[in-house]
Amino acid sequence: MKRLDVKRRTPRIHRAVFRVRTLFSEEFLALILVLLVFTVPAAATTRFENRGLFMTSTEPGVTTSYTVSLSYMTPEPVGSLDMLFCISPIPYDPCEVPPGLDASQATLIDQSGETGFSIHSKSVNHIVLSRPSSMIMSSNSASSYVFDNIKNPTDIDKSFSIRLKSHSSMDATGSQIDFGSVKGQVSRGIGLETQVPPMLIFCAAQQVESDCSATNEIYYSDMGTLDENETLTTQSQLAIGTNATGGFVITANGGTLAAGTNTIDNVTSPTESIPGKNQFGINLVENSTLGVGRNPEGEWANAVPTDDYGQSNKYMYVPGDVIAHSPHVSLMRKFTVSYIVNTAPSLRAGIYTTTINYIASGRF
Numbered sequence: 001m002k003r004l005d006v007k008r009r010t011p012r013i014h015r016a017v018f019r020v021r022t023l024f025s026e027e028f029l030a031l032i033l034v035l036l037v038f039t040v041p042a043a044a045t046t047r048f049e050n051r052g053l054f055m056t057s058t059e060p061g062v063t064t065s066y067t068v069s070l071s072y073m074t075p076e077p078v079g080s081l082d083m084l085f086c087i088s089p090i091p092y093d094p095c096e097v098p099p100g101l102d103a104s105q106a107t108l109i110d111q112s113g114e115t116g117f118s119i120h121s122k123s124v125n126h127i128v129l130s131r132p133s134s135m136i137m138s139s140n141s142a143s144s145y146v147f148d149n150i151k152n153p154t155d156i157d158k159s160f161s162i163r164l165k166s167h168s169s170m171d172a173t174g175s176q177i178d179f180g181s182v183k184g185q186v187s188r189g190i191g192l193e194t195q196v197p198p199m200l201i202f203c204a205a206q207q208v209e210s211d212c213s214a215t216n217e218i219y220y221s222d223m224g225t226l227d228e229n230e231t232l233t234t235q236s237q238l239a240i241g242t243n244a245t246g247g248f249v250i251t252a253n254g255g256t257l258a259a260g261t262n263t264i265d266n267v268t269s270p271t272e273s274i275p276g277k278n279q280f281g282i283n284l285v286e287n288s289t290l291g292v293g294r295n296p297e298g299e300w301a302n303a304v305p306t307d308d309y310g311q312s313n314k315y316m317y318v319p320g321d322v323i324a325h326s327p328h329v330s331l332m333r334k335f336t337v338s339y340i341v342n343t344a345p346s347l348r349a350g351i352y353t354t355t356i357n358y359i360a361s362g363r364f
Contacts, residue, residue, distance in 0.1 A: 046073040048164055048180035050142055060154045060186040061100055065109070069144040070164060072114060072136045074177045079133030081117065081145075082165040082172040085125035089161035089181035097125045100154030106147045113143025120171055130170045152186045159185040200242045201332065202250075202360035208237045210298055210334045226343040226352070228276045233292040233341075238324070238358060239334040240303070246363030247302070247326030250335075253319055253357045256280045257341060259350025264341060270314035279342040280354075281315030284324060284335045289313045293338035302326050303333035315340050323358075 048070040057064040072078060085103060086095035104124050111117055114137065120130035129145065153160055161183050165176040205215035223232040242248045256266035257280050267281035273290060284305035287293045290313070296304065303326040308316055315338070324335055341352075 046178050048166075048178045049073055051164070051180050051182045053162065053182040053184045055152070055184055055186075058152070058184075058186050059189060060152055060156050063105075063149055063151045065146060065148045066150050066184075067144055067146045068162060068164075068182060069142060070180065070182075071142050072166060072178055074166075075136065076177050077133040077135050077168050078114065078166045078177060079131060079170040080120065080167045080172040081129040082163075082167065082176075083127040083129070084163040084165075086161055086163055087158060089163060089183060091163055091165075091179060091181075095125070095163075098153035098155065098158070098160035100151065101125055101160065102151035103127055103147070105149045105151075107149055108145060109148045110146035111144065113137075113141055115143075117145065128172045130172075133168050133170060154186070156185075156187055159183050196243065198244065198362065198364050200240075200244065200248065200360060200362040202238070202240045204236065204238045204358050206236050208239045208334065210239055211241075211332050212239045221339075223339070223341060226341070226347065228343055228345045231273045231275055231290060231340050231342050233290055233339065235292055235336055235338050237334060237336050238360075239332055240324075240360050241300070241330060241332030242326070242362040243329050243331065244362035244364040245329065247328050247330055248360055248362050249322045250324040251320055251359050251361075252282065252317065252323050253359060254355050255319060256317065257352040257354045259348070259352045262348045262350055262352075264343065264347065264352055266318065267316040268318055270308050270311045270316050272314055273340050273342060275342050276344060277342055278344045278347060279315070279340065281317045282323070282337055282339050282356075283309050283311065283315050284337055285310055285312050287313050287338055290338075290340065292340075294336040296324075296333055296335050298333040300326070300330040300333050302328055303330040305335065 050069065050071040052069040054067040055064060068083065084095060085098060085101055087098055102124050104122055106122055106127055108119050116131040117129040120128040161181045163181045164179060166178045167174055167176055201212050203212035203215055206218035207216040221234040223234050238250065240248055240250065257264040264280045265278040267279050273279065283293065285293055286295045304310060305324050306322050309323045
C-alpha cells in the first residue's frame with residue numbers, strides 16, 4: 001500500500017516542481033540557497049572586533065595584570081562576558097589549560113567602554129563577568145577590562161588563548177551573542193644591568209686644579225720667623241667631588257705647632273687673629289684683614305665649610321674636626337685653607353712644625 005501511495009503522489013510533486021521552475025530560474029534558486037547557507041550562521045553569532053591582550057609582565061610564572069580589549073558588534077543586550085583560558089583559540093577544540101596559569105585570584109580593577117561588570121565566577125582558567133543585562137552603548141566602540149593577580153603560564157614554548165563570548169544572561173548561559181579570542185605568550189626577558197661605581201675624587205697640595213687633574217706637588221710651607229708683632233700666614237688647597245648619596249666630609253688631623261715639648265696653642269673656637277698671643281688656627285674662606293684665603297670655588301654650592309671654619313677673619317683648629325662637608329652628591333668643589341700663627345713674647349726659641357693630614361670620606 002505504501003509503494004502504491006508514493007507512485008500515485010509522484011506525478012503531483014513533479015507538476016508542482018515544474019510550475020516553480022517556470023516562475024524562477026535555476027540560477028535564482030541557487031542564489032537563494034547560497035544566501036540561506038551564509039546568512040543564517042552570521043545572524044547567529046558575530047566576532048568581536050579590535051581584540052587585544054596586554055600583559056604587564058610576560059615573565060613565566062609571575063603574578064601580573066592582564067588587560068583584555070574588544071569591541072562588541074551585535075546590537076543586543078549583554079549581561080555577561082565569558083573568558084576561558086586555553087591553549088587553542090578555536091572554540092570547538094577541547095580546552096587544554098595552559099600549564100602554570102592561575103586566574104583563580106583575579107580581581108577586576110578597571111573597565112572602560114561597556115562597564116558595570118563584576119566578577120561572577122572564577123577558577124584556574126575561567127572568568128565570567130556579569131552585569132544587569134543592558135544594550136551595548138555603541139557598536140564598534142572599544143571596551144577594556146583590567147585584571148590583577150593573574151599568574152602567568154610557565155611554558156615559554158607555547159602561546160595561549162582567551163576564548164571570549166558574550167551572553168544576554170548574567171551567568172554566561174544560553175546562546176552566545178559575539179565571540180572571538182585573543183592570544184598571548186610568556187617569554188623570558190633579556191636582563192640588562194649596569195651600575196655607576198662609587199666615586200670619590202680628592203686632592204690636596206699648595207695649589208690644585210678644580211677637577212684634581214693636576215697639582216703643583218708642593219706639600220711644605222716655610223712660614224718664616226715668629227714675631228710677637230706679626231701674624232704669619234700661608235695657605236693650601238683641597239678639591240673634592242663625589243657621587244655618594246650622602247655627600248662627603250673632610251677632616252683635619254694632626255697636632256698643633258710644636259718644638260719638642262714647647263707648643264703654640266691651637267684655637268678651640270672661632271677667634272680673630274691676635275698678634276702677641278699664642279695662636280694656631282685655620283679657616284676655609286676669604287679673609288679681608290690678613291689678605292689670605294679664598295671662598296670655595298665651583299658650581300656645587302652644597303659643598304661648604306662647616307660653621308666653625310667658615311667665618312671670615314676668624315680661625316680655629318681642633319684635631320679631627322670636620323672642616324668641610326656636603327649633604328648630597330657634589331661634583332667638584334675647591335677649598336682654600338688659610339693658616340695663621342701668632343706668638344707670645346714668652347714663647348721659647350725653636351723650630352716649630354706640624355703636619356696636617358686631610359682625610360676625605362664619601363657617605364655612600
